[in-house]
Structures are given as structure tokens and as C-alpha cells.
Amino acid sequence: MRELHEQALSLQNLLISHATGNAEDDGEFLRLRQVVLSQPSIDAVVPRFVKTCRNLAQFWQFIKVEYGTYAERRQFIWNEFRPMLEVLERSGLAPSDGVVSFAIEKFDSSNVQAAWSKALDRRSTDPEGAITAARSLLESVCKHILDDVNVEYGDAPDLTRLYRLTAEQLKLAPSQHTEQVFKQILGGCTAVVEGLGALRNRLSDSHGKGKVAAKPASRHAELAVNLAGALALYLLATHSARNEAET
Known part of the structure; x- marks a missing residue:
């Protein structure tokens, strides 16, 4: 570096x-x-x-x-x-971390910035908290974009629903494309969101646990944070590009 x-x-x-x-x-x-x-x-x-x-x-x-x-x-x-x-x-960060951080700092949302900071800070020391923050990052990004385009999403929508609403507004839903390669890539993004939700429900600290429970390692947190960061960056970049095209 x-x-x-x-x-x-x-x-x-x-x-x-x-x-x-x-x-x-x-x-x-x-x-x-x-x-x-x-x-x-x-x-x-x-x-x-x-x-x-x-x-x-x-x-x-x-x-x-x-x-x-x-x-x-x-x-x-x-x-x-x-x-x-x-x-x-940026010391201690991979280049991709810095790129996402820079994009999020330009995005006027304290909730988004706070979630990303928590996700980065907790990857190694608190994997469960990092996984929770990774999901919160995507939730905050989706809500902010939907608020910006005046789309209602209800009081307590799950992450998958939030992402689907956001993807539709940004023309990123697989059903909005005819080229198979784009449908496949965008379908993969949806699968990532669903996977993050499932990972968080399974491993994170957002739910109570029984006597025998899977405990996430730092590699699980690294995966969740990297996936969430990459997808958040993609959503923000697409939203910004659409705004510029309309002005």
C-alpha cells in the first residue's frame, strides 16, 4: 500500500x-x-x-x-x-475499504457512515457485531435511496424487501433486463443480499442463542463486510449516476 x-x-x-x-x-x-x-x-x-x-x-x-x-x-x-x-x-485498510469509505463519506447520511465504520472496526475483534453492522449498512443505504426518490417502504421491512424496492428504482432488478449476462449478475446481487440476511440471522448478535450456537470467525465477518461494502458502493454509484443523468 x-x-x-x-x-x-x-x-x-x-x-x-x-x-x-x-x-x-x-x-x-x-x-x-x-x-x-x-x-x-x-x-x-x-x-x-x-x-x-x-x-x-x-x-x-x-x-x-x-x-x-x-x-x-x-x-x-x-x-x-x-x-x-x-x-x-488510510492505515490498516485494504484499498477497497478506502474506496467504499470515500464514497460513503460523500453520501450525506450519518446512519450509513456509522454502520460502515462499525463494520470496519469490528471485523477482527467482534465478528458478530461486524455482521450486524454489515446488514445495517445495506439497510441504511437502501432506505436513504428510497427516501431520496420518495418511495414508501413501511415501518419494519426486511433487508430483502428493501433491496428489491431499491433495485427496481435503480433499474437493477433482473426482471428489468433482457440480456442473460446482466440478469445473471443482478440476480447474484439479490442472492448476496439474501445470503447476508441469512448469515446475520444465523451467526450475528441480533438474536438470542441456545446452549449450542455457531460462533462466527473473523473470516465470516470479513466476507460479510466486504460483500456489503461492495454492494453499497454499487448502489450509491448507480444512484449518483442516475441523478446526474436527470439534471
Whole structure:
């Protein structure tokens, strides 16, 4: 993680230098760019212009037109790189954790942020609590999206119903697609939600237990939190994209 952060920081500094009058090496730019683009876990926070500018000549044509002064160029590049660098700087987190955290921090919901923080904090030390928090994360994301689009969901809906309502609003229900591959993938998302609900009911601390009860290990919590985080990120990204398309 530290090495990737250093490579990303080097890329930022190289671009700032090139944008402010210095002739940087195109080969080094291509190498650093490839390092960053080859990491799927940070794709959501890689600056867009890094993806679209395939060499320094293209970057120069972009930056000189968009920003006329050196100060403006520096500030733009710093701002664009900040999300990626912050994700990579998060100590103790996998890159995917940081990407989800960044997306959730942008999402204006204290319940969503609290559930994700609890899920991350408890994975190793409190697997049962982490599983409960993973489900709470998805419940909060679904409710927030449904509230945003003015869809009623009742007083105490279960997670599966909440997800189905949310998926329908976001056009993510398998029945809303004709391509078999999309139906299969989206059906898999539904199965993940149902599985998380079942895992929580079976293993988590949300229900009383008898004398002989299955006790979750940290690997169970890791699975639940990772699945919930990935699906929450997908729902938030889809909701955001639909809002942007409508404005």
C-alpha cells in the first residue's frame, strides 16, 4: 500500500511539474500511469484526466486550455489527486475499504457512515457485531435511496424487501433486463443480499442463542463486510449516476 501511495504521489508531482513549465519524461509518466490504472480497487478515485490523457502531450493540451496560470493548474491537480491519495493513506485498510469509505463519506447520511465504520472496526475483534453492522449498512443505504426518490417502504421491512424496492428504482432488478449476462449478475446481487440476511440471522448478535450456537470467525465477518461494502458502493454509484443523468 505504501509503495502504491508513493507511485501515485510521484505521478501527481510529475504532472504538476509538467503543467508548470518543466519538460518531464513521457516514459516515466506512462509507467506511473499504468501502475495507477492497473489497480481495480482504486479505479473509482483515479482522476478522470489521468484515464483520458494517454501521454504528456495530450495532458498538456488539456491543462493549458482549461487553466491559464500555474497556480490554477497546481490547485486543480492537487484537488483531483486528493481522493486517491486519501484512500491510499488510510492505515490498516485494504484499498477497497478506502474506496467504499470515500464514497460513503460523500453520501450525506450519518446512519450509513456509522454502520460502515462499525463494520470496519469490528471485523477482527467482534465478528458478530461486524455482521450486524454489515446488514445495517445495506439497510441504511437502501432506505436513504428510497427516501431520496420518495418511495414508501413501511415501518419494519426486511433487508430483502428493501433491496428489491431499491433495485427496481435503480433499474437493477433482473426482471428489468433482457440480456442473460446482466440478469445473471443482478440476480447474484439479490442472492448476496439474501445470503447476508441469512448469515446475520444465523451467526450475528441480533438474536438470542441456545446452549449450542455457531460462533462466527473473523473470516465470516470479513466476507460479510466486504460483500456489503461492495454492494453499497454499487448502489450509491448507480444512484449518483442516475441523478446526474436527470439534471
